[in-house]
Amino acid sequence: MTDTYELDGITPSRIERPDSVDALSATLKQINDGAQSAVLWGGGTRMHVGNFVSKYDVAVDMTGLDQIVDYRPSDLVVVAEAGMTVSALQAELGKNNQRLPFDVQSPDSATIGGSLASNNVGPLRNAYGGIRDMVIGMSVVQADGTMTKSGGSVVKNVAGYDMARLHIGALGTLGAISTVAFKIGPIPQTMRTVAAWFDSVEAAAVAGMRITNGSFMPEAVIVVAGARAVTHAKELATQNSGSASENAVVLVIALAAGPATVERQVQDTTSTLGAAMADGFVVLDGADQGTSWKLAGQPGGTPSLAIRSTQKPTSALELVSTLSKSSISGDIHLVGQVGFGTVEAYWNGETSAIPGIIESARSAAHNVGGALMIERCPPELKSDLDVFGDLGAPLEIMRRMKQQYDPKGTLSPGRFAGRI
Amino acid sequence: MSEKSALVHDLEQVVEPTHVVWRPEDLLVYEYDGSIDRNNPGAVVVPSSVEQISEIIKIARKHNAPVVPRGAGTGLSGGAISMEGAVVLALTRLNKVLEIDKENRVAIVEPGVVNLELGQAVAPYGLQYVPDPSSQSACTIGGNVGENAGGPHCLAYGVTTNHVLGMEVVLADGTVTWLGGDAREVPGYDLRGVFIGSEGTLAVVTKVAVRLVPQPEAIRTMVAAFSSVEAASETVADIVASGVIPGAVEMIDRLCIEAVEPAFHPGYPEDAQAILLVEVDGLRETVAEQAELVEELCRKHGTTDWRTAEDEEERETLWASRKKALGALGRLAPNYYLIDGVIPPTRLPETMSKINALSDELEIPIANVLHAGDGNLHPCILFDSRQPEQVEKALIAGGRILEMCVEVGGALSGEHGIGLEKQGYLPLVFTDEDLEAMARLKPAFGAAGMFNPGKIFPTDEQREGIPHAAIMQRLTSDMVI
Incomplete structure (x- = not known):
């Protein structure tokens, strides 16, 4: 709950909302000196990620830090405060026909800092890598209030250690991201979406792989299975005077570049789809494209369980197939970013069934060499499992990281891997 | 006649004695890397397996000897130079491409694999490894990871960190572990990301999982000559601002042209003050679209000569003139000191003017090669290392250029690292x-x-004194060049 800053059933005794980096520094110093613990909040859209916080006294709401610090369109660089929402930043960039080429869930609420800290990335990572690949500099307020920075605001920089990497995906357990410098890009001149449907998840995934490994890199490629995919396939089929089966699986491909390039990309993509025996496809333009991309996100309402597993693309293909067929497939929404190798799955169901589903999913991911993270599950289950899974030998280094950067356990203690 | 130390004796129990170097006269070979700095290592060991490396690290630890991992020593910031009597761990025998996974576009390689050889190994699969430092015919993948190396084609496609998925490393206690893996991401803190570019100071890399991408369907390499560096710089700033991101936008100036023309005969116009080398790649349609825009911008800024490489041979000649420009500088002076600074591309015109003015002021020639598209400058200060006053002048000029970069919001290094050169x-x-x-x-x-002591972080002396004083002292104390 964003308004109460409740996390996994715990409500903090105090809420702070600093409006400057200096104020953030003072706030953290006070909390750290007072041996209290803080949880950092952005838009609150991904607070469910992570283990159970073991001590939570103060909520530090970062949304007061919402300014653009520096924007130089001609250098393709923007520096923004971490509490700015992704939509607000994109709107500013859009005025110059530019964008940050990454897509997050709930961009109107999700903040830049929160998206980085929780590694909130959508399908565009297929072409542009994760959000971490766009960060060129970062300022961080450490747990004790010390203000630090690394990188800079030019697109190439190897002076000093690349400290920003450490905070991306760290769930705010090593410091508070305060400002971020990004490498930005132009909004492509032409954008098209090709949406196809198949009668099996394997056929869709194989076609997706073929397209990703083809003559060019599409912006995004996702395979979607589950009831929502079936409904969407039927809608698409109706538009196309065709039909979709009760097991339909959707493959969505984003194409973006100059007009002549996109025309060629559409040709290559649709000819691959034909050869891959798609049941049908449509080429979408303008606002129509949005509907298919909504499938990339989590289902409406709050799912009981969400997992994300990353592995090699061929292994992702196997995992998508296994998950869609297993006994746990009941009420599933399955999104495979097959080119990148990520598989996300969402379930709605009874809490009592969840541990069994987790076990099956973990074992399926393990069998294909995947690293599975539980992104959301009922809080009452979190005390018995590490949502990060077994990280092996590097976990020891991660423990020492926490010891170095937050020795008193001020920032979301227990929330990270190994309950760091 | 010096004697084997106990450390060397122990090392010879793990690695064949022929692969342990300890006699002072033999160690001289490892005194240098590609930078202008130098210092003698305590010993050099050339292992052939990860097991040996793990043992070597344990032995070094027992003897309180630090370890410096070394690839080909092409680094330009002194990263592979041994300080404090450290043992150099030369990784050149770990030079195998272990696996090429075409479907997943990943290769697993040993750290001593040469960058260009990796490219050649994956080419038959229709794939390429993007980062292409100019030293790619010698530099190693392990070294590239250490320095987060770049190269001309990083403008559109990113540097080493964007193309390495993970690596097997040996930690200071001899433990062997992977940071990252062979997939695009792993849960937990991004140890892989923070490790890349750590200049050999955190662990020793023993395997690297690299990301490969398909070779482009089409490539077009274009050359535009300009009558002033400023006009060429303005063109670059306009190309970047237009949002079209070519595969590469490189620049060389008049002095470089004088060096490369007789060496490679690229056929640049005699009166050109600056040459832009622009490459676009991708689908045929992409290449046509981007090339048209680049040509339009070059013409807008008054290019005096415009041409497109007709065939692969001409393309290679043009690239040789850029990538091997440094070697050709030997025609102009016995030594060069290459500065690796970065500025915002919009600040190129004024910064290039300032560098020219600095050259006049200090009366020391500076030849410029630039990864212009990303604002990565490589001014090469030409000097004679046998003349101590010239050495000092070169170091002063280098410092002044770095200050210029910082003043316009730039960075101290784009791809070569801090090492010994820039810690001050x-x-x-x-x-x-x-x-x-x-x-x-x-x-x-x-x-x-x-690992790799005395690097990256400034010493107290450097903080308080002249940043380049320590290098000056090392270079002039026993000048033998």
């Missing part, structure tokens, strides 16, 4: 708190005092 300049950009936070990575990796 880090306080220009980073506060004590920033550096302190960085320094804590070493204990976090359990590596405090163990």
Whole structure:
């Protein structure tokens, strides 16, 4: 709950909302000196990620830090405060026909800092890598209030250690991201979406792989299975005077570049789809494209369980197939970013069934060499499992990281891997 | 006649004695890397397996000897030079491409694999490894990871960190582990990301999983000559601002042209003051679209000569003129000191003018090669290292150029690292708190005092005195060049 800053059933005794980096520094110093613990909040859209916080006294709401610090369109660089929402930043960039080429869930609420800290990335990572690949500099307020920075605001920089990497995906357990410098890009001149449907998840995934490994890199490629995919396939089929089966699986491909390039990309993509025996496809333009991309996100309402597993693309293909067929497939929404190798799955169901589903999913991911993270599950289950899974030998280094950067356990203690 | 130390004796129990170098006259070979600096190592060991490396590290630890991992030694910031009597761990025998996974576009390679050879190994699969430092015919993938190396084609496609999925490393206690893996991401803190570019100070890389991409369907390499560096710089700034991101936008200036023309005969116009080399790649349609825009912008800024490489041979000649420009500088002076600074592309015109003015002021020639598209300058200060006053002048000029970069919001290094060369300049950009936070990575990796000592972080003397004083002292104390 964003308004109460409740996390996994715990409500903090105090809420702070600093409006400057200096104020953030003072706030953290006070909390750290007072041996209290803080949880950092952005838009609150991904607070469910992570283990159970073991001590939570103060909520530090970062949304007061919402300014653009520096924007130089001609250098393709923007520096923004971490509490700015992704939509607000994109709107500013859009005025110059530019964008940050990454897509997050709930961009109107999700903040830049929160998206980085929780590694909130959508399908565009297929072409542009994760959000971490766009960060060129970062300022961080450490747990004790010390203000630090690394990188800079030019697109190439190897002076000093690349400290920003450490905070991306760290769930705010090593410091508070305060400002971020990004490498930005132009909004492509032409954008098209090709949406196809198949009668099996394997056929869709194989076609997706073929397209990703083809003559060019599409912006995004996702395979979607589950009831929502079936409904969407039927809608698409109706538009196309065709039909979709009760097991339909959707493959969505984003194409973006100059007009002549996109025309060629559409040709290559649709000819691959034909050869891959798609049941049908449509080429979408303008606002129509949005509907298919909504499938990339989590289902409406709050799912009981969400997992994300990353592995090699061929292994992702196997995992998508296994998950869609297993006994746990009941009420599933399955999104495979097959080119990148990520598989996300969402379930709605009874809490009592969840541990069994987790076990099956973990074992399926393990069998294909995947690293599975539980992104959301009922809080009452979190005390018995590490949502990060077994990280092996590097976990020891991660423990020492926490010891170095937050020795008193001020920032979301227990929330990270190994309950760091 | 010197005697084997106990350390060398122990090392010879793990690696064949022929692969342990310890006699002072033999160690001289490892005194240098590609930078202008030098210092003698305590010993050099050339292992052939990860097991040996693990044992070597344990032995070094027992003898309180730090370890410096070394690839081909092409680094230009002194990263592979041994300080404090450290043992150099030369990784050149670990030079196998272990696996090429075409479907997943990943290769697993040993750290001593040469960058260009990796490219050749994956080419038959229709794939390529993107980062292409100019030293790619010699530099190694392990070294590229250490320095987060770049190259001309990083403008559109990113540097090493964007193309390495993970690596197997040996930690300071001899433990072998992977940071990252063979997939695009792993859960947990991004140890892979923070490790890349750590200049051999945190652990020793023994395997690298690299990301490969398909070779482009079409490539077009274009050359535009300009009658002034400023006009060429303005063109670059306009190309970047247009949002079209070519595969590469490189520049060389008049002095470089004088060096490369007789060496490679690229056929640049005699009166050209600056040459832009622009390459676009991708689908045929992409290449046509981008090339048209680039040509339009070059013409708008008054290019005096415009041409497109007709065939692969001409393309290679044009690239040789850029990538091997440094070697050709030997025609102009016995030594060069290459500065690796970065500025915002919009500040190119004024910065290039300032560098020319500096050259006049100090009466020392400066030849410029630039990864212009990303604002990565490589001014090459030409000097004669046998003349101590010229050495000092070169170091002063280098420092002044770095200050210029910082003044316009740039960076101290785009791809070569800090090493020994620039540690004195880090306080220009980073506060004590920033550096302190960085320094804590070493204990976090359990590596405090163990790997590549004396690098990156400024010493107290450097903070208080002249940043280049230590290098000057090393270079002039026993000048033998």
